[in-house]
Amino acid sequence: MKKNIPKLSYFAIGLISTLLLGKLLLGGAFANAETINKPLPEFTQSAAQAWLNSAPLKKEDLLGKVILIDFWTFDCWNCYRSFPWLHEVEDKFKDKGLQVIGIHSPEFAHEHERPRLEKKVAKYKLEHPIMMDNDFSYWQAMKNQYWPAFYLVDKNGIIRQRFIGETHADGAQAQRIEGLIEQLLAEPLLEKNE
Numbered sequence: 001m002k003k004n005i006p007k008l009s010y011f012a013i014g015l016i017s018t019l020l021l022g023k024l025l026l027g028g029a030f031a032n033a034e035t036i037n038k039p040l041p042e043f044t045q046s047a048a049q050a051w052l053n054s055a056p057l058k059k060e061d062l063l064g065k066v067i068l069i070d071f072w073t074f075d076c077w078n079c080y081r082s083f084p085w086l087h088e089v090e091d092k093f094k095d096k097g098l099q100v101i102g103i104h105s106p107e108f109a110h111e112h113e114r115p116r117l118e119k120k121v122a123k124y125k126l127e128h129p130i131m132m133d134n135d136f137s138y139w140q141a142m143k144n145q146y147w148p149a150f151y152l153v154d155k156n157g158i159i160r161q162r163f164i165g166e167t168h169a170d171g172a173q174a175q176r177i178e179g180l181i182e183q184l185l186a187e188p189l190l191e192k193n194e
Contacts (some may be wrong), residue, residue: 033176036151036159040067044137049114052121054129057101059157065099066184067153068177071139073107074120076147078166083124085169089178090128096185097155102130105139107147152180155189 046056070086072079090100106112112134121130133139142151146164153159161180167173 032164032173034162036162038159040153040157040159041138041141043131044135044141045131045133050132050134052114052118052130052132053127057129057131062099062153063157064155064189065097066093066155066181067151068098068100068181069103069142069151069153070100071103071105071142071144071147071149071151073105073147074111074117075108079148080124082148082167083126085167085171085174087125088169089174089181092178093181093185098181098185100128102126102128103133103138103142104130105133105136105144105147150177152177152184154184154187160184 040059042059043057045051048056050056068086068089070079070082072082086100090098104111104117110116112132114132117130117132131138142159148164148166150163150167151159152161152163161177163173163177165173167177
């Protein structure tokens with residue numbers, strides 16, 4: 001038996017569906033954040049040739065700094081479109097204790113080549129340390145799955161939050177990341193025996 005559903009009910013169902021879909025699509029920045037609270041793994045590349053803009057780093061070198069780790073690859077347009085915001089964040093917080101570190105985990109074979117990566121680093125004016133993760137060892141150590149992905153690490157070397165996806169200045173995700181950076185910069189460095 002077929003029931004007659006009033007037109008208002010169809011309208012309400014359509015409205016609810018539209019609102020839920022809109023929340024899913026527009027509210028994606030909030031869905032793209034995940035709390036981690038695990039120690040930062042040691043960087044997996046120690047050869048000088050695997051690092052750009054820096055000598056090889058160790059996580060102990062960074063204690064006392066807030067770290068923003070950017071997983072990217074040079075054929076990723078979403079990564080490129082996040083660089084203007086990343087530059088703004090670096091400028092805003094560089095004298096306050098923030099260290100940006102790029103992790104270049106290549107998607108395609110030609111992205112493994114250092115000269116090609118160097119050209120992209122120069123083109124996009126990336127001056128922060130960048131580790132070449134050609135074997136995906138750091139990608140795996142961080143259990144990463146996305147380009148771009150941004151990880152915030154506190155002064156004590158604890159990964160606090162992961163954000164995934166293209167990020168733009170003044171966007172909801174950028175505001176959340178920058179707010180968390182400010183919070184982490186205000187937190188104290190704990191003594192080792194605390």
